[in-house]
Amino acid sequence: MLHVSPNTATTGIAKGEVLLSVENVSLRFGGVKAISDVSFDILKGEVRAIIGPNGAGKTSMLNCINGFYFPQEGHITYKGVRRQKVRPHEAASSGIARTFQNVALFKGMTTLDNIMTGRTLKMNVGLFWQLLRHGPAMREEIEHRRKVEDIIDFLEIQAIRKIPVGKLPYGLQKRVELGRALAMEPELLLLDEPMAGMNLEEKEDMCRFILDVNQTFGTTIALIEHDMGVVMDLSDRVVVLEYGRKIADGTPDVVKADQKVIDAYLGVAH
Amino acid sequence: MAQAATAQLDTFPKLLRRNAEARGPKTAFRHKDLGIWQSWTWAEVYDHVRAYAVGLQNLGLKRGDKIAIVGANRPKLYWSMMAAQMIGAVPVPVYSDAIADELAYVLDHAEVSFAAVQDQEQVDKLLSVAERVPRLKTMLYDWGRGLRDYDHTHLHPIAAVIAQGRVQLSEGSDVGKALDAEIDAGHGDDLSIILYTSGTTGRSKGVMLSAGRSIAAATDTVRFDNLSDNDEVLAYLPLAWVGDHYLNFAQGLVAGFCTACPESADTAQNDLKEIGPTFYFAPPRVFENLLTRVMIRMEDASGLKKKMFHHYIAVAKQWGEKILNGQEVPLGARLSYGLGNLLVYAPLKNALGFSKIRTAYTAGEAIGPELFSFYRSLGMNLKQLYGQTEAFLYVTAQPDGQIRADTVGPASPNVDIRIEESTGEVLYKSPGQFIGYYKDAEKTAETMTPDGFVRTGDAGFFEVGTGHLKIIDRAKDVSKLKSGDLFAPKYIENRLKFYPNIKEVVAFGQGEDFVSVFINIDLTAVGNWAERNNVIYGSYQELAGHADVYGIIAGHVDEVNALLAAEPMMAAAQIKRFLILHKELDADDGELTRTQKVRRGFVGERYAPLVKALYDGSTEADISTEVTFEDGRKGVISARVKVKDAKVFAATTGKAA
Numbered sequence: 004m005l006h007v008s009p010n011t012a013t014t015g016i017a018k019g020e021v022l023l024s025v026e027n028v029s030l031r032f033g034g035v036k037a038i039s040d041v042s043f044d045i046l047k048g049e050v051r052a053i054i055g056p057n058g059a060g061k062t063s064m065l066n067c068i069n070g071f072y073f074p075q076e077g078h079i080t081y082k083g084v085r086r087q088k089v090r091p092h093e094a095a096s097s098g099i100a101r102t103f104q105n106v107a108l109f110k111g112m113t114t115l116d117n118i119m120t121g122r123t124l125k126m127n128v129g130l131f132w133q134l135l136r137h138g139p140a141m142r143e144e145i146e147h148r149r150k151v152e153d154i155i156d157f158l159e160i161q162a163i164r165k166i167p168v169g170k171l172p173y174g175l176q177k178r179v180e181l182g183r184a185l186a187m188e189p190e191l192l193l194l195d196e197p198m199a200g201m202n203l204e205e206k207e208d209m210c211r212f213i214l215d216v217n218q219t220f221g222t223t224i225a226l227i228e229h230d231m232g233v234v235m236d237l238s239d240r241v242v243v244l245e246y247g248r249k250i251a252d253g254t255p256d257v258v259k260a261d262q263k264v265i266d267a268y269l270g271v272a273h
Numbered sequence: 274m275a276q277a278a279t280a281q282l283d284t285f286p287k288l289l290r291r292n293a294e295a296r297g298p299k300t301a302f303r304h305k306d307l308g309i310w311q312s313w314t315w316a317e318v319y320d321h322v323r324a325y326a327v328g329l330q331n332l333g334l335k336r337g338d339k340i341a342i343v344g345a346n347r348p349k350l351y352w353s354m355m356a357a358q359m360i361g362a363v364p365v366p367v368y369s370d371a372i373a374d375e376l377a378y379v380l381d382h383a384e385v386s387f388a389a390v391q392d393q394e395q396v397d398k399l400l401s402v403a404e405r406v407p408r409l410k411t412m413l414y415d416w417g418r419g420l421r422d423y424d425h426t427h428l429h430p431i432a433a434v435i436a437q438g439r440v441q442l443s444e445g446s447d448v449g450k451a452l453d454a455e456i457d458a459g460h461g462d463d464l465s466i467i468l469y470t471s472g473t474t475g476r477s478k479g480v481m482l483s484a485g486r487s488i489a490a491a492t493d494t495v496r497f498d499n500l501s502d503n504d505e506v507l508a509y510l511p512l513a514w515v516g517d518h519y520l521n522f523a524q525g526l527v528a529g530f531c532t533a534c535p536e537s538a539d540t541a542q543n544d545l546k547e548i549g550p551t552f553y554f555a556p557p558r559v560f561e562n563l564l565t566r567v568m569i570r571m572e573d574a575s576g577l578k579k580k581m582f583h584h585y586i587a588v589a590k591q592w593g594e595k596i597l598n599g600q601e602v603p604l605g606a607r608l609s610y611g612l613g614n615l616l617v618y619a620p621l622k623n624a625l626g627f628s629k630i631r632t633a634y635t636a637g638e639a640i641g642p643e644l645f646s647f648y649r650s651l652g653m654n655l656k657q658l659y660g661q662t663e664a665f666l667y668v669t670a671q672p673d674g675q676i677r678a679d680t681v682g683p684a685s686p687n688v689d690i691r692i693e694e695s696t697g698e699v700l701y702k703s704p705g706q707f708i709g710y711y712k713d714a715e716k717t718a719e720t721m722t723p724d725g726f727v728r729t730g731d732a733g734f735f736e737v738g739t740g741h742l743k744i745i746d747r748a749k750d751v752s753k754l755k756s757g758d759l760f761a762p763k764y765i766e767n768r769l770k771f772y773p774n775i776k777e778v779v780a781f782g783q784g785e786d787f788v789s790v791f792i793n794i795d796l797t798a799v800g801n802w803a804e805r806n807n808v809i810y811g812s813y814q815e816l817a818g819h820a821d822v823y824g825i826i827a828g829h830v831d832e833v834n835a836l837l838a839a840e841p842m843m844a845a846a847q848i849k850r851f852l853i854l855h856k857e858l859d860a861d862d863g864e865l866t867r868t869q870k871v872r873r874g875f876v877g878e879r880y881a882p883l884v885k886a887l888y889d890g891s892t893e894a895d896i897s898t899e900v901t902f903e904d905g906r907k908g909v910i911s912a913r914v915k916v917k918d919a920k921v922f923a924a925t926t927g928k929a930a
Contacts, residue, residue: 148308149307152307152308152309153307155307155308156306156307157418159537161305161308161536161537161539161540162536162537162539162540162543164308211419215418215419218419218421218422219418219419219421
């Protein structure tokens with residue numbers, strides 16, 4: 004009889020080193036406090052989920068990490084360096100990639116071209132050669148194309164390679180968006196509701212891709228998701244926000260049993 | 274190595290060696306990977322397969338062992354078959370989408386000890402049934418994604434097995450010599466492969482094929498269709514199906530043509546366009562879907578293009594087949610067809626990937642004459658064949674120049690066919706026929722006659738004058754009218770279903786005086802007609818009962834009767850009376866199977882008053898039936914259905930050839 008058991012061995016990535024830490028972060032929009040005094044960390048190689056009811060400040064948190072917003076109080080430390088105010092593209096070149104809650108792709112461009120845009124930051128050849136599309140520019144393009152084809156293969160989207168993204172169903176667009184984020188070869192991948200609006204089969208596919216990304220490339224993943232089943236299955240650790248505050252933090256089992264979390268999701272009698 | 278060329282080529286490994294010597298630099302395999310077509314020559318393939326075979330030996334695969342092959346059409350899986358055969362092991366390809374229970378049964382029954390699979394999905398599936406397949410010890414995979422963290426004690430990437438074998442081959446000449454000896458030890462009588470039939474009734478049966486017979490059959494058809502090493506096919510049919518193993522694997526090795534593997538199942542259509550194969554097979558369903566897609570897209574085209582398309586399709590309809598068949602055609606028509614080719618046919622074929630096709634086959638079910646002649650009129654040499662796994666495919670095939678929509682052609686080269694008098698069942702003896710069912714002597718004895726003929730289970734007859742075989746139905750469904758004349762319900766039903774206005778037909782007649790039918794109209798087609806002719810209707814039921822609709826359908830029934838009258842065996846089974854059902858037959862009501870096949874017996878019982886009306890001469894009958902709505906609620910539909918007589922023709926003595 005065959006004795007091969009899947010996923011018994013560890014992933015071979017040393018978890019434990021802190022990749023990014025959020026310390027006492029508060030974010031205000033005028034008088035509205037979106038995040039108040041939240042601290043947590045993301046370890047290298049883990050899948051970290053940020054959950055919470057609507058308006059809990061999850062996306063704002065992601066936007067802070069990714070440099071969209073700069074918190075008025077507190078610090079974000081990334082790879083051991085306390086971060087000053089950064090622009091999103093600076094965050095991107097430091098190895099943080101993200102996908103968006105509402106798909107943000109170039110609708111008129113093909114899947115291939117969309118994923119290719121993810122390589123922009125990795126392109127070194129100047130405009131002159133790019134315009135000529137010759138010599139070093141061509142060599143670089145071939146190299147980038149090879150990387151992009153690896154991703155297309157990885158995400159099993161060969162059949163839509165040359166189809167404009169606007170014509171694709173939503174589930175596939177989400178997959179293309181993940182592809183574009185992967186094209187940056189990020190160290191930290193931020194996924195904002197990667198499974199929103201998907202059917203069960205699409206969700207299962209997406210889960211598999213997220214786990215595969217995490218295991219194959221060792222990419223650290225922080226994700227926001229509403230589907231509790233998905234979150235509990237995928238993540239190593241979960242942080243729960245409510246009204247901008249952190250109410251729980253820990254492994255899925257711990258979080259699931261936390262009374263404050265149950266109250267936040269199910270409501271309490273007043 | 275010189276002796277190899279003269280040695281008898283009675284096994285596939287010997288053919289592979291011959292190909293590597295005779296056409297070494299010619300392309301043998303292509304596979305689109307990472308968006309680029311990768312290719313391997315015969316010399317390279319031989320080299321890989323040799324290394325692979327040595328690698329398999331190291332893992333413990335021996336002569337006579339069985340190795341399961343599970344996955345899509347990928348070069349490494351084809352090489353797995355070749356490498357196994359090289360050392361005398363027997364490949365057992367399995368449908369990759371088989372449910373776990375079926376998979377477990379086949380793997381266990383075939384006693385496989387090895388499995389070569391495509392990817393993690395297949396590995397997981399095999400692991401899930403591992404307990405029921407106690408002999409399975411070793412698994413090999415082509416694509417490693419997601420498998421990194423699996424325990425690799427009994428799990429190996431195919432590439433690593435090949436690499437390991439190559440190292441050994443380069444280290445000592447003994448290894449190579451031993452392998453050559455293994456190839457030479459192969460014999461034409463050896464079991465070459467076991468193909469499991471998809472059992473529609475009961476368990477799958479393992480059809481055992483011998484190397485020598487397989488090659489003999491493939492050699493005949495390669496000659497029949499003039500296939501050479503300049504040909505190219507796109508391998509997209511399931512590996513476990515006889516069609517793929519015969520048309521691509523066996524013919525590929527015999528003729529030395531190139532087998533191209535698509536990037537994935539989803540991209541096959543696009544890959545077809547890029548490759549432009551010269552030999553192609555598809556079931557009628559595929560051709561039908563393609564045609565529908567073309568027609569729908571033409572509807573969205575600009576006015577000028579639409580006009581041009583329809584004009585030249587009409588020209589093709591009139592003259593195309595005649596030109597393809599080499600008949601006499603006026604010069605004007607030829608010129609018009611030539612222009613049409615330039616403007617419409619060639620670009621259309623190019624868009625479908627059919628530009629380079631020299632020979633295309635279809636088989637498996639009846640193909641509509643309209644559909645068949647559409648492709649032929651474009652200048653595509655589409656033909657029909659009839660075959661089955663037990664025959665190692667071909668029983669009959671249409672030779673160039675004798676192509677018809679309503680026959681499956683005369684017997685293939687070196688095939689003997691006879692029709693059993695009492696049942697009309699087709700029996701054959703073919704060069705490629707199977708040795709027997711694996712571990713099932715009883716079934717083998719049932720299928721083979723004492724004098725070595727194989728029963729097909731299909732009823733058919735030879736057309737007078739042309740010697741073309743016509744398959745009419747499954748033998749067990751064929752029955753007799755009261756008069757003793759043959760009644761083949763499916764044959765009649767299919768004839769009617771070729772009309773776009775008719776969606777479903779149920780024929781009755783067993784033990785009766787004459788044949789009568791229930792007809793379901795096709796709401797899309799008839800509804801379209803109603804719209805164009807200002808016929809107002811409020812429901813399916815109203816449209817189905819409309820006098821003009823009855824008129825149209827009666828016309829179709831009369832035409833079918835005229836065709837039946839021309840066939841001596843069928844003339845007595847003309848349709849005397851028919852009615853149009855007031856509701857669509859539906860799987861939710863148990864009237865159709867989930868695969869949309871009519872459950873004739875059930876329909877007969879459910880609509881007993883209507884059947885009675887067909888035979889007692891009444892002109893209308895009342896019926897009320899319970900129906901299940903899509904949300905699960907039940908209701909009752911009652912209707913008064915009209916019964917009409919059809920025109921019956923005197924039997925003619927068949928068309929002279």
